[in-house]
Each structure stands twice: as structure tokens, then as C-alpha cells.
Amino acid sequence: MNKIIPIGPYHPLQEEPELFRLYCEGEIVKDVKWETGYNHRGIEKLSESKTFDQVFFLVERICGICSTSHPFAFANCLEEIAGIDIPNRAKYIRSIIGELERLHSHLLWVGLAGHFLGYNTVFMWAWKYREPVLDLFEMITGNRNSYAMFKIGGVRRDIENDKIQRIRETLDHIREKTDLLTGAIMDDPVIHARTKGVGILTREDILDFAAVGPTARASGVDIDIRRDDPYAAYPLVNWKVITAREGDVFAKAEVRLLEMYESISIIEQCLDGLKKEKEGDIAVVVDEIPEGMGTGRAEAPRGEVFHFVKTDGSNYPVRHKIRAPSYVNIATFRKSCIGHTLSDATLALAAVDPCYCCTERLAVAYDIDTGKKILNGRELVELSAKRTCGLK
Amino acid sequence: MGKELLYYLVFPGFIFLAFVGGLFSWADRKISAWVQFRKGPPLLQPFYDFFKLLLVKETILPSRGSKLTFLLAPVFGLAGALLSGIMILLPAFGLRQGFSGDVIVIFYMLTIPSLTYIIGALAAGNPLASVGASREVKLVISYELTFLLAIAAIISKSGMVTGLHQIIAVQQSQGAFAGSFSGILLVAVFVLCIQAKLGFVPFDMAEAETEITHGCFIEYSGAAYSLIKLTKYMMLFILPAFLCAMLLGGFRFNGIGFLWAFLKLIGVLLLITLIRNTNPRIRIDQAMRFFLIWMNLLVIVAIILDYFNF
Numbered sequence: 001m002n003k004i005i006p007i008g009p010y011h012p013l014q015e016e017p018e019l020f021r022l023y024c025e026g027e028i029v030k031d032v033k034w035e036t037g038y039n040h041r042g043i044e045k046l047s048e049s050k051t052f053d054q055v056f057f058l059v060e061r062i063c064g065i066c067s068t069s070h071p072f073a074f075a076n077c078l079e080e081i082a083g084i085d086i087p088n089r090a091k092y093i094r095s096i097i098g099e100l101e102r103l104h105s106h107l108l109w110v111g112l113a114g115h116f117l118g119y120n121t122v123f124m125w126a127w128k129y130r131e132p133v134l135d136l137f138e139m140i141t142g143n144r145n146s147y148a149m150f151k152i153g154g155v156r157r158d159i160e161n162d163k164i165q166r167i168r169e170t171l172d173h174i175r176e177k178t179d180l181l182t183g184a185i186m187d188d189p190v191i192h193a194r195t196k197g198v199g200i201l202t203r204e205d206i207l208d209f210a211a212v213g214p215t216a217r218a219s220g221v222d223i224d225i226r227r228d229d230p231y232a233a234y235p236l237v238n239w240k241v242i243t244a245r246e247g248d249v250f251a252k253a254e255v256r257l258l259e260m261y262e263s264i265s266i267i268e269q270c271l272d273g274l275k276k277e278k279e280g281d282i283a284v285v286v287d288e289i290p291e292g293m294g295t296g297r298a299e300a301p302r303g304e305v306f307h308f309v310k311t312d313g314s315n316y317p318v319r320h321k322i323r324a325p326s327y328v329n330i331a332t333f334r335k336s337c338i339g340h341t342l343s344d345a346t347l348a349l350a351a352v353d354p355c356y357c358c359t360e361r362l363a364v365a366y367d368i369d370t371g372k373k374i375l376n377g378r379e380l381v382e383l384s385a386k387r388t389c390g391l392k
Numbered sequence: 393m394g395k396e397l398l399y400y401l402v403f404p405g406f407i408f409l410a411f412v413g414g415l416f417s418w419a420d421r422k423i424s425a426w427v428q429f430r431k432g433p434p435l436l437q438p439f440y441d442f443f444k445l446l447l448v449k450e451t452i453l454p455s456r457g458s459k460l461t462f463l464l465a466p467v468f469g470l471a472g473a474l475l476s477g478i479m480i481l482l483p484a485f486g487l488r489q490g491f492s493g494d495v496i497v498i499f500y501m502l503t504i505p506s507l508t509y510i511i512g513a514l515a516a517g518n519p520l521a522s523v524g525a526s527r528e529v530k531l532v533i534s535y536e537l538t539f540l541l542a543i544a545a546i547i548s549k550s551g552m553v554t555g556l557h558q559i560i561a562v563q564q565s566q567g568a569f570a571g572s573f574s575g576i577l578l579v580a581v582f583v584l585c586i587q588a589k590l591g592f593v594p595f596d597m598a599e600a601e602t603e604i605t606h607g608c609f610i611e612y613s614g615a616a617y618s619l620i621k622l623t624k625y626m627m628l629f630i631l632p633a634f635l636c637a638m639l640l641g642g643f644r645f646n647g648i649g650f651l652w653a654f655l656k657l658i659g660v661l662l663l664i665t666l667i668r669n670t671n672p673r674i675r676i677d678q679a680m681r682f683f684l685i686w687m688n689l690l691v692i693v694a695i696i697l698d699y700f701n702f
Contacts, residue, residue, distance in 0.1 A: 003519045005604070013602045027523065027676070116602045118593045118673030124428035190594060190671050193678060342523060343675045346603045 002030065005342060009038055013116060013346055018356045020333070020349065027341045032333055039357045047320040052078060052152060052289060055317065059307075060146050062322065063358040065108060068101045069300030070322070071150035073307040076231050077296025078152050081311055082289050088233070089277035090154035092270040095233035096167075097141070097149050098298070099263040099270075103174065104133040105301035106256045106263075109353045110181060113253060116350045117194060122184065129177040132170050139163065154283025161279060164271050171264050178264075182257045195250040199336035199348025202247055209331045213303020215352045218255045219247035225299040237269040249351040289315070300325055302353050324358040404481035406474055413625030414438040416661060420628060423665040438625060442618050451614030457517025462611070465512030466619035472504025473626040480630055483557035484637040486645065494554035495543050498634070505623050506532050506589065509598070509608045512620075516611035524607020527676045528598035534683035535588040535595075541691040542581045546638050549574070549698050560642035568641030574697040579639050581687050581694070583663055586631040588679070590624070592664060594671040595679055632660035 008019035017038035023031040043062055047055050059070035072094065079086065086094075107130040114122025134144040140159055141147035149155050159167075185191055201211070206219045216223055224241040226234040242258045244251035291313040298305045303325030310319040329352040336348035365374040375383070399405055417438040425432025453459050479498050481487075506528060513525035547554055549569050550562040569575040588595040599607045612620060636642065636656045643653035674682070 003522070005519055005523065012605055024523075027526075114672070118596055118600065118602070119671065120424075120593075121428050121669045122672075124430060128429050188672075190674060194672050194674060341675060341677070343597065343600070343603055343673075350602075 007346065007349070013350060014354065016356045022337065022342065022345060024342060029337050029340055029342060029345045032337045034333065036356050036360050039360050040362045042362070044320050044322060044361065048317055051315045052317065055320070056150055057148060059322070060148065062324065063355055064145060065105050065355065066101060066300040066302060067146045068097050068149070069298050069305045070307070072098055072298035073296040073305045074309070075150050075152065075296065076298060077294045077307045077309045078289060080296060081292045081294035081309065082286060084153050084284060084286060086154050086284060087277070087281045089274060090282045091233040091236070092273045092277065093155045093159055093282065094150070096159065096267050096270045097147060098232065099266045100133055100136060102263045102301045103260055104130050106260050107133065109256060110185070110253065113350060116347060117191070126181060129174065129181065132173055136167060136170050139166065151283065153286040158280055158282045159274060161275060164274065167271060168268065171267060175261070175264050178257070178260050185253060185257065192250065195253065195347065196248055198249045198344045199340065199351055200246070200248045201332055201336055205332065205335045209335070210328050211332050212325050212328055213300070214252055214255045214259065215303065215329050215332065217241065217243045218251040220245040225297045225304050229297050231298065233270055233273065236273060237266050239266050249347055252351045288313070302326060302355060303329060324355060326355045327359040330354050330359070399482065399487070400478060404485055405478050409474065409477045409626045409629060410622055413629040414442070416628045417625045419658070419661055420665050423662060424669050427666070427669045442621055445618035445621060446615050449614040451616055454516050454518065454611045458515040461515035462512055463616055465508040465515065466612070466616050466623065469505040469508035469623045470619050472501055472508065473623045473630065476501035477626055477630040480556065480634045480637060483555070483560060484633055484642055495547065495556055495559065496554065498556065499540060499543055502589065503532070503536060505627060512612070513608035518611050520604040521608060521610050523604050524598045524610070528608055530676050530680055531588055531595060531598060534680040535585050538581060538683050538687040538691060539585040541688060542578050542585065545574070545578055545691055545695045545698060548695065556637060560637055563641040564644070568639065570639045573702040574694040575639060577690055577694040577697070579635070581690055582635050582639060583660070583667070584687060586635060587664060587667055589631060590627055590664070592668040594674045596673055597676045597679065600673060632657050632664070635660055
């Protein structure tokens with residue numbers, strides 16, 4: 001007998017609105033269908049009504065967790081259009097912010113993964129060790145989240161040289177705690193039993209679904225925008241892309257944990273680089289953005305963030321297209337869930353670290369002949385009500 | 393008759409069980425909080441939870457499914473927990489009056505709460521509850537055999553006496569069973585069975601919050617859920633007490649005996665809570681394999697060791 005096990009729209013597994021219908025036979029998932037679209041914020045449209053400086057604050061709010069990756073990609077995009085080269089000090093600061101964000105995002109994921117496994121101690125410990133990273137953010141940028149550090153041509157605030165020592169001390173502390181967490185997770189036989197061989201995505205699956213980020217790297221696909229399309233200070237420092245071959249949940253955890261060490265190393269090298277640059281030289285003045293089109297990419301903790309901007313010489317973007325990494329990663333659920341038990345499927349869902357609200361967009365279709373909207377606002381509300389009734 | 397009723401309702405019956413169970417639940421939460429660098433709840437929090445559910449919260453009934461079965465299941469679960477508690481605590485506290493059943497009856501009574509969870513979940517008409525129920529059934533099937541085998545091993549250790557007070561008497565004259573190799577193995581098996589009976593991590597797959605959102609109990613609310621909570625509080629005290637009586641030499645209430653009784657109970661609770669906080673949840677098939685193969689094997693080893701007087 002087939003039964004539908006719903007995950008969502010509100011479910012403790014994922015603290016975002018989404019609906020997965022798992023068609024189960026006993027405990028085995030036979031098919032999965034999902035509906036997103038519970039959260040529409042109109043970011044792309046909104047962006048077209050704001051000046052370039054304001055858009056930075058807007059795109060920062062796309063994702064609450066990787067809130068620097070979108071401004072990062074947007075800045076790359078505008079700087080490509082305007083052909084600006086930013087000062088080295090700004091490059092280092094951008095990379096430091098980006099890597100600190102990766103640290104806190106990966107720690108957050110490790111904690112959540114523990115929670116999904118029913119291992120609440122890992123949840124609490126990982127989040128406790130994440131706190132110093134947020135404190136660093138507060139010291140550097142004034143905010144624990146949504147840092148407002150980026151602007152066209154550089155960054156808004158400098159990391160003064162006298163702060164470097166404090167950052168180093170915190171990084172040492174974080175490295176110590178990461179050792180502890182990595183040891184606790186990598187050597188726990190029960191975690192092995194629960195995550196190894198679960199939700200396997202092969203290299204071919206990743207290429208088929210065009211998945212990105214740690215999800216792809218855990219399956220042996222060696223992609224990383226920081227290396228493949230160098231930006232900010234990443235070409236100036238030594239680091240390596242972490243990959244694993246197994247493609248299961250354990251490999252994804254492994255990749256994320258090891259990436260944290262790389263992040264710490266990148267930040268330390270960037271701090272060395274900062275010392276060589278003149279203090280205060282953090283931005284170039286940009287008077288206007290010429291007409292043109294540009295793309296910007298950045299490696300968010302979850303994978304590649306893609307921004308496309310079209311400008312017409314005014315100070316507003318004419319078109320702004322955003323693609324968040326979860327958009328491609330979510331599709332891999334078809335492969336990683338079907339044929340597994342319900343327990344494993346929920347784990348596979350969480351393993352790609354999906355961010356539904358960041359990825360949701362609304363497409364409006366116009367009839368070519370009449371020029372009218374095919375679905376208008378009222379019809380959408382009716383459709384929503386009908387669907388909600390149908391959920392019972 | 394009046395005294396008998398007092399046994400059932402006040403001490404060591406309903407009120408005592410509920411009160412100590414609530415305190416044990418608090419201790420469990422507080423220890424978990426310490427392990428996790430949190431502050432933890434105030435002492436009376438379990439009672440606040442219970443009375444709020446019982447008196448304040450609305451009881452919402454599922455529109456599909458059998459409402460009567462749904463509502464009666466927690467009542468029977470509570471009754472099962474209460475009866476098993478009295479049968480364990482009367483001999484354990486040295487109060488011989490009333491029914492002094494043998495351990496097999498206690499074994500049956502201890503199964504009742506799990507069975508009522510299953511019945512209540514199946515009556516709820518919710519797909520997540522039915523997944524929870526099917527997991528609970530599988531879990532009960534796998535750990536009950538181990539539990540029964542462990543009890544049989546203890547009976548054989550105590551010279552084939554089946555009354556709980558006799559088992560305690562044997563231990564109090566010859567020393568606790570946990571003092572031997574086979575006894576230590578049995579304690580380990582017993583603790584893991586308790587873990588499964590309480591539905592604690594790593595065996596909490598029947599209510600697995602992040603998979604099936606509290607599975608068996610998803611539809612319960614208000615007063616009906618408060619009874620389930622009370623049953624769980626009681627079981628959290630009854631099962632460690634049962635372990636103490638069966639393997640750790642029972643309790644003696646004279647001078648230093650109070651301290652020992654307290655330490656034994658808290659020690660078992662600490663062990664359960666630490667296991668709960670240092671393991672992830674395992675899958676139901678892994679749990680079945682764990683009990684049906686490894687734990688049963690361990691009990692058989694214990695019985696063989698006992699045969700050679702280790």
C-alpha cells in the first residue's frame with residue numbers, strides 16, 4: 001500500500017516552508033515530489049527599483065546564513081561591467097569575510113546534521129563553537145549577521161592592523177574546537193552506521209543534476225568557483241579544494257569539516273597579506289556604472305551563487321537575475337531519496353544543506369497575443385487556497 | 393483494605409510515582425543540559441508541563457480514526473505503568489503486603505505502555521503516526537525477547553525463584569548479581585532495553601522528531617498527551633528501580649541504605665541520560681539487528697558464564 005508521508009510545509013526537519021511528498025511503501029520511499037514556492041519576496045523585481053548601493057543591502061537579505069555570498073557575487077558582477085580593479089586590501093578583507101562566513105555556515109550545518117540524527121549534543125556544541133565566529137563578525141563589521149561590508153569598488157570598513165591579533169587568537173580557538181568536533185564525528189561508529197552509504201550521489205548524478213558546492217565535491221566533482229573563476233584574494237593565497245569520492249552523507253560532512261580547516265588557513269594568509277598593504281586603502285571611487293551586461297559568481301558555503309545584471313548607464317539595474325546554489329542542489333533529492341528508507345531519505349534531504357527561501361523565484365507568464373498575465377494575483381490566491389484544501 | 397488503597401494511590405503508588413518520576417524527568421533534562429552547555433529547566437518544570445497540558449491546553453481530536461480508542465489508550469498506558477510500578481516498588485521497598493507478583497507479570501505489565509502507544513497511534517489515522525506505530529511494533533518485538541531472556545538469566549542466577557522480593561532477598565544475603573561477570577553483562581543488556589523501552593536516543597525512532605515529528609504522539613494534545621507524559625515520567629523512575637531491584641541488590645532503608653538507594657537510582661539514570669546524549673538515533677532495521685542478534689548473544693553468553701559461576 002502506498003502512503004504519502006509529507007515533509008512540510010512546516011516540519012521540524014527543515015525550518016523553512018517547503019513540501020516534500022514522499023510516496024512510501026512501508027518505510028521505503030518509492031517516489032518523491034516537492035513543492036516550493038511558499039515564500040516569494042520579489043527580490044529581483046525589487047532590485048530593479050533600487051540604486052546599486054542599495055541593492056547590496058537587498059541581496060544581503062536573500063539568505064540569512066550565507067549573507068555575504070550574494071553581495072560578493074553582485075560586486076563581482078558590477079566590477080566586471082565597470083572594469084574596476086579593487087585594491088588588494090579590499091580583496092583580502094572580502095576573502096576574510098567570505099571565509100568566516102563559510103566557517104559559521106559549515107558549523108551551523110554540522111550542528112543541524114547532528115540534530116537531524118537525534119544527536120542533540122553535537123547540535124549544541126557546534127553552535128556553541130560557532131559563537132566566536134559571530135563575535136568576530138561583530139568586532140569586524142559591527143553586525144553578527146548581514147554584515148553590510150561590500151560596496152562597489154571595495155569594502156565599507158577596514159580591518160585595522162591592531163585587530164589582527166585578536167582574530168588570530170579566535171581562529172586558533174576555533175581550530176581547536178573543530179579538531180574536537182571532527183574527531184567526535186569521524187570516529188563515532190554509530191554515526192558511521194547511520195551516514196555511510198546513505199543518500200549516495202555518484203559523479204554522473206552530480207553532472208546530470210548540475211549540482212554545485214560541497215554536494216558536488218563530496219561526489220568527486222572537483223569544482224570550486226574560488227579556484228575556477230578566481231575573484232577577491234583567492235588567487236593570492238595557497239589553499240586546496242577538498243573533495244571526497246563516496247558521495248554519501250558522511251562524505252558531505254567530511255568535505256564540510258575539512259573545508260573549515262582550509263577556510264581558517266585562507267583567513268590566516270589573508271591576515272598576513274593585510275599587514276603588507278597600507279591601512280585605509282580599502283576602496284576605489286566609482287562614479288558611474290556604464291551600460292552593459294555582466295555576470296558575477298561567488299562560492300557560497302552551499303555552492304555557486306550566480307548573479308546576472310544588465311545596466312543602462314543609470315544607477316539602477318535594468319535586470320537582475322539571481323541563482324542560489326540550492327536551486328540546483330534540491331533536484332538531487334530525486335536520486336538520493338528514492339529507494340531508501342524514510343530515515344535515510346530525511347537525512348539525504350538535509351545533507352545538501354538546502355536553503356529554500358533563497359532559491360524561490362516567481363515567473364510571471366504573459367499571453368503573447370493579448371499581452372495579459374496568464375495568472376493574476378487574485379487567481380494565484382484562489383489557486384493557493386484550493387491547493388491548501390487539497391492537502392488534507 | 394484502606395491500607396491497600398493507600399499503597400495504590402499514595403505510596404508507593406500513583407502520587408509517589410508521579411512525583412518522583414517528575415523529579416527524575418527533571419534530572420534527565422538537567423543532566424542533558426549540562427552535557428550540552430545549556431542551563432536546563434527549573435526543578436518543577438516537568439510538573440508545569442504536565443499541569444499545563446492537563447488543565448490549560450485544548451484537547452484536539454483527529455477527525456479521522458477512532459476517537460474512543462485514541463483517548464482510552466493513554467489511560468490504559470498510565471494504568472499499566474502504575475501497576476508495574478507498584479509491583480516493583482512494593483517488594484523493592486520491603487513492603488510485602490498486597491500482590492507480590494512474580495517478575496513475569498511485571499514483564500507483561502511493563503509492556504503495556506508501549507502497546508498503548510501503538511494502539512493510540514494506529515487510532516489516530518495519521519500517516520506519520522502509523523509509521524511511528526510500525527516502528528514501535530518492530531522495536532517492541534526486538535527488545536522484548538532480549539528483556540525476557542535477561543530476566544530468565546536473573547531467575548536462573550537467583551536459584552530459580554521468580555518473585556521479585558525473593559530475588560532481592562537472595563541478593564541481599566549473597567551480594568548483588570552485578571558483582572559477577574555475567575551480572576555486568578546483564579546490567580549492560582538491561583540498560584539498553586530500558587533505553588528502548590523509554591524511547592530514548594539511540595532507540596527513539598518511533599517518535600523521531602526530525603523524521604516523523606513525534607510519530608506515535610503526533611496527534612495527541614492537551615489532557616490526553618499529559619497522561620502520556622505522566623506515563624513517561626513514571627517509566628523513567630520505574631525502570632531504573634526495576635534494574636536496581638533485579639541486579640543491583642535492591643534497596644535497604646536503614647541509615648546509610650538511603651544514600652545507597654539514592655546513588656544506585658541516580659547512577660542508572662545518569663548512565664541512561666549519558667547514552668542518550670552521546671549517540672545519534674539509529675535506523676529501525678539496525679535496532680532490530682542490534683537486539684535480535686547482538687544483545688541476545690550477549691545474554692546467552694551471560695547465561696553460559698553464570699553456568700560456570702562467573
